[in-house]
Amino acid sequence: xxxxxxxxxxxxxxxxxxxxxxxxxxxxxxxxxxxxxxxxxxxxxxxxxxxxxxxxxxxxxxxxxxxxxxxx
Numbered sequence: 001x002x003x004x005x006x007x008x009x010x011x012x013x014x015x016x017x018x019x020x021x022x023x024x025x026x027x028x029x030x031x032x033x034x035x036x037x038x039x040x041x042x043x044x045x046x047x048x049x050x051x052x053x054x055x056x057x058x059x060x061x062x063x064x065x066x067x068x069x070x071x072x
Contacts (some may be wrong), residue, residue, distance in 0.1 A: 023049065 019026040024041040030051070031038035037054045 021052065024052070026052070
């Protein structure tokens with residue numbers, strides 16, 4: 001499933017081909033970079049257009065083995 005068909009928290013009765021997040025209908029991606037994606041959306045109760053910014057999360061793990069020792 002692609003990002004453009006995401007349905008998160010969407011009420012029953014909406015078409016499966018309409019991507020929604022809560023009371024917002026996602027219209028289109030208007031920008032994408034290394035750290036975020038920007039989507040144009042419409043607030044269904046008021047009809048106002050808004051933007052959603054999805055920030056990508058990168059986690060760096062520094063794992064040190066407990067058996068690794070450095071003798072001087």
